[in-house]
Amino acid sequence: MNWRIIGQVVGILMVATGLSMLFPLAWSHWYEDGGEKAFLLSMAFCCLGGGVLYGMLRGPMGEGLSQKDGMSIVAAGWVAVSFCGSLPFFFSGFVPGFTDAFFESVSGFTTTGASILEDIEALPQGLLFWRSQIQWIGGMGIILFSIAILPFLGVGGMQLYKAEVPSPVPDKLKPRIQETARILWKVYLLFSLMMFVLLLCGGMDVFDSLCHTFTTMPTGGFSTKNLSIAHYESLYIESVIMFFMVLAGINFALHFRLLRGDGLCFWRDGECRFFLLALGGLVLFVSLGLWGRVYETLGESLRYGSFQVISIVTTTGFATADYTFWTPAAQLVIFFGMFTGACAGSTSGGIKLIRFMVCARYCHKELFSLVHPRGVREVKLGGRVVPEGVIHGILGFMALYLGIFALGALVLTTLGSDVVTAVTATASALGNVGPGFGAVGPAENYAGISVSGKWVLAWLMLLGRLEIYTLIIFLLPEFWRQ
């Protein structure tokens, strides 16, 4: 393994994280909220640590990267950046201990949106901004961001890209990885800008608009308010956020095509079409179920039903209502939504719809071959045959995902959580959603989870964000054998 290059890249990522604290520092300074010290201290730590790491390992980069190096860089990079991100929380003193700070930081970078903070509004503005900013950076991917701006990563960029964005059907928009990364970030930036302006028009102040944009586009879910989006009681703001949550749940490659003038690409893409149809169906199902039982009018049912369903399915985790008081069927839809996620290539978490589609078609193929033992049938997606190897990869991924979910829930109950809390917190962390049920419902927070439980959940979030394989191969003895 190429330790030198891994260390170098991790060092650079740490310095970059440190430098990115300039933005919250500026807010802290502007609002005079007393948070400057925490940021200055954290910046010093990150830049010094990263700089020393980089300086020690400086030297020739060597020829390209192996797949193993790529995965190591991505995994180590995410852990290191999460660590750096936790420092401002830790130094500020608003967070009880390092475990909580790390949990909050991981939850931010992985765009989960689960918080250990009981009173969010008590935080200094700078820290609130930092919470939102790390979600925005984590959403499109810290590595993808590095590829876009650091030319020297071009050589091994593909390995890194595959390790951070392990889509089953990789979509390279441009021949060169750096160009692809830049396009994705540009689309991301453009949408963020649009949303920011739209929120401003709805009467939100600049700070809140920016923070909520930063947590909606990556389907993160941190809010600056204790009541999340419910705080604003504005149908307009809810609609804007819903609209952008849906957009963020769609493959960014499609957005690029849309911006290039291909108006029908959402409909022509099988996964996106399925996502939009399924989302519509679920919203109707949940809202009709709520009508008359939880909410009096159909309008109210639709308003709260649609927001919660979209928020969970896109793995954002904003709340306008507490779904733990909803009907059992609606609750179960929300719970299942934590697993599905939205489209591959989007900023959402979860298993991703494309894997379910391939899985369903594979099952259909198996059943077909029972009826026609000599029949020949291929699993197709968008008119193309899905190679056998990809199908196996997808089935393996789903099995691994469910296995880790089961194990995680078991561990959490062992550590003292009740069944509902443990099961839903695990699903929520693994899917990068945020809220769960029981003690971690949308109106609650993760402060009550035990210290070891928080560590377990933090790792689950990282596992979910990097789509399992990139992190889990480190447990394989074969990985370490030379």
Add this chain to the structure above:
Amino acid sequence: MKIVIVGAGEVGYHVARRLAMENKDVVVVDKDPAALRRVSDTLDVQVVQGQGGSPVVLEEAGIREAEILLAVTDSDEVNLVACLVTDMLAPNTRKLVRIRNGDFDACHPLLRENAPHIESVINPEIEAARTIERLIRVPGAVETGELVGGLVQFVGLRLDAGSPMDGVMLPDLPRHLGGARTLVAAVLRDEKLIIPTGADCLQSGDLIYLVSEKNRLLDVLSAFGKIRKPARRILIVGGGRLGLRLAASLEKQQYQVKIVERRAQRCRELAGLLDKTVILHGDGSDQSLLIEENIRGMDGVVTLTGDEQTNILVSLLARKMGVDMAITRLTRFSYFPLMPTIGIHQIVSPRLSAIDSILQHIRRGKVLATLSIQGDQAEVLEAVALPTSDIVGKPLRNLAFPKGALVISIIRGSEIIIPSGDSVIAPDDRVVIFAKRKTVPKVEKALTVKLEYF
């Protein structure tokens, strides 16, 4: 600059690799997912799976925005169809195609003027056969290349222990050569390519790359202790396309040629196509056959079978039996660095020749020819010095020329200048430049017209 490459075989892969390293936008098309995986796993290029001749696939690969189409699949037919389709979809895209069938030899100009409008047909076997002939003609050469229509010869030779040049400092070289003008462009020592300066001296075991005028080459070589009687008797092992082409050319030049071919049917075909060549039916690795055919009496053995292990083996066998010159055809580039260790020095690779010709067309500026050195460690480029280029009008020592690159000759009209630091390149001179791989993009930039950037 966007380039679509159809065919992810050895040639497609290596051209893609070089171009991707030079930060060009490359899309590779192939019908075999396994070949594509090799490409996408290791190179920063886009891949598209599908038939190379299909309009749909080419469209998906973005042929309309592509500046160059490169068709290098194994099948001549697919390559031609890809060009034809490209001609219809994107008439402005330049088309380079590999065609190996010798029957097309006479049609190359027709293909340029008519329907597919192919800018250049690349037949690696023609180039490889020429390389082999040069290796046979130039005694002691390990690699040879011709530039400026053959006026300038680029030769790689190994300095044996006991050579008169062993230990000579480079500035003293002209004295030892007695007036023959030459310039040492690079030295390969312990598998490392170095561009020597005045402080370096030559050591035995070095592989020396030098340029010389064509008519003084033999003098230069004899000064280096490379004297040998001209080769006459050549044994070719493997009677495939390349073997046939080589034999046909050699027998016209009064060489005595024997071909060993394993397939009886092919032997009969060869017998029909060749006149003076002796065709032997048998296995080239069969030692008794070689002895029976008096391999010791041969001046050179050329192993050209399709199987490189056989080629290596037969060449080793020939070397062991006392043949001075064993020219070996290799396809897999990863074998190249191993060969000197086992005593095989003269290697030909049609694929490498193909890559050379292709790169020459892709390079910007007025590049007329390129030669690959040591696989792809370095390149020799022949180019026209454009009047607006950065390199014109200044003494060489004042040029901000990229480190790792060297101007090794200047050709003005029919005059050949082996340059020193005081030489000045005039507009429209032809220059030959030796450049390490990493500096190629910079050299390319220096050669391009400055106006292009405005």
